[in-house]
Amino acid sequence: MIQRRTDLTANIISFCQYLRTKDFYIGLQTEKECLTSLSLDPGLIKSAERFKRTLEVCICKSKRDLELFSGLFDRYWKELERAVDSKTADEESPTEQMKNKQAPAINQLRSWLLNDNNTEEIGTASYSSYSANDNQLGLSIDEKELKEMLRFVNSLLTQISKKRTRRYTDSKRKELINLRRSIRKNILGSDELLQLVYKEKKKKLKIVLLCDVSKSVELYSMFFLKFMFSLKHLSKDVEIFSFATTLHRLTEDINVREVNKSLRTISRKIKSWSGGTKIGESLDEFVRVYSHKCVNKNTVLFIVSDGWDTGDIDLIDKNMEALSQKSMKIIWLNPLLAHADWKPEVSGMKAAMPYIDLLLPFHNIDSLKSMVKSM
């Protein structure tokens, strides 16, 4: 298959290069290992299936890599085969002119390998109205407002972490001796401290934000966005997700230093922005896919939503229960709570109520201020 006119080493290196553009972590060591592995047993290179598996074992370092690998492998080698064929025709051509005519085929392969957006977009333009440079949703954030928000979110974070007043906790790790407790433990024995008790610093608080971006909260979406940016900027241990009909992880996409770029990415990523709401389904996806990584007993979970839901209510109940067991605290921020006569009558809100530790209004800077106070 690969023993055509091109060198195997070069092909494997460019395959690795291609995979890097698809977010695979491949270092020089991995490339070297691919080549070494193939030379270990001649059987590995003779069979196409084994060749693929060898590269898979050497390159894939996570389940996500494994899931993507097969498709990318087939796509790459198919594309390479086509390019090699065109190159063959190229070289067989007697005139230089013909060679020049064929050159774009190789260039196309190169740009495809390096994931050049221009060529990718040619393919996608026919079915998608979104392009890489457009901010279709017209999202924008005023810098002054963002700065103000940053100030309040900072006090909010300080307020939350103040809750943990004890600086140390007992530890299994034998690093820091808790002298006071060690003396107490040995007080009835000899004058030697034979039994030692250890302590460690309390673990840092993690924050997870699940933010509703559906039509029903469209009015507040800019405010929510500012909150997302501020949280991400001020805390390292934060995970941000948006949901409407589907869940999206935005942690990597939000960067205060590149607000416009981030907004463009978000705009492109979330197709269901200002669409319907399926809180239950979104929570279900969050619990299944992400909760094991980012929710534990040190996690404060913020859910920003008005509770309007068109999905399965049982799923809200089931997943809120799971999250309340896993997390330290669930804080539900509801923009509609500002209305004096508000009652949790919408089905989504009703289902979630038993599992919420704190329900607070969240619609403008003032509500954020009062939130800091109430914490």
Place this chain on the structure above:
Amino acid sequence: MNWKNVDQVREDLVKQDYLSTDSIDLAIYLSSKLNKPLLIEGPPGVGKTEIAKCLANIADVDLIRLQCYEGLGAEHAIYEWNYQSQLLALRLMESQDNSIEEKESHIFSDKYLLKRPLLQSISSSKSSVLLIDELDRADEEFESYLLEILSDWQISVPELGTIKAKTIPTVIITSNRTRDLSEALRRRCIYIWIDYPEFEKELAILQTKMPNINKELAEQICLFMKELRQLQLKKSPSISETLDWAFALSELHFDHLEKQIVEDTLGIVLKDWQDLRESQDSLSELLDRVGVVQKLPS
């Protein structure tokens, strides 16, 4: 392990009653040839730990196991000074005229060093299989300790100096993915994902582990398990549960499944009360799909 090709790995594993896949064989072969740890991820009970046991049996070496848990530190994984013995030794030396240096070198000698699994595996003169089980339960700091050891094969003990590996052990790391392991660690390993097996594979495993099992019963159990895994359960049953259930049913001399039997023994398969309740609600439907003839209540 001196395998000449991948097929030999498969043959050796089969001798240990372990039915693997092409990816598993290849990963074991390459990790042995490239001298890299094998990182195995997958749901609990699919045979991750079993691989380490099989490899230890194949090579006829000791299996050194480090079970990870939250708060696991160097003193439980690498080494620890026997503090109480050191203290007593100092007391005993009080009447002797030893200098401080002599006392120090005495209490910080090998005699008072408690070797934990990692140090034990690299300081042993005989090769071994080191199983670092459920690494995802340990903290991220522990992963950093591990990086140092896995890349340089040496451990620094401040009072003794650097201890270099006499033999490089075969390292198997398992994880149930309760949290993501660091990229740095993944890079240093050969990775495999073991999932729940397909029907045919599970049947073959069952028949290998229990050669005397009734064929109809084995097929029904595997089909039932397959259907059960389609349900959205909190904890899907794994191969170890299949084997336990098959063993229990054989011991009770059943040769096929019946609704009453399944109801009575479902606790062997499902370990969560909510899962039990949900599956019991849909039990008739499940058994229909498996092809179990259900008696009508008289």
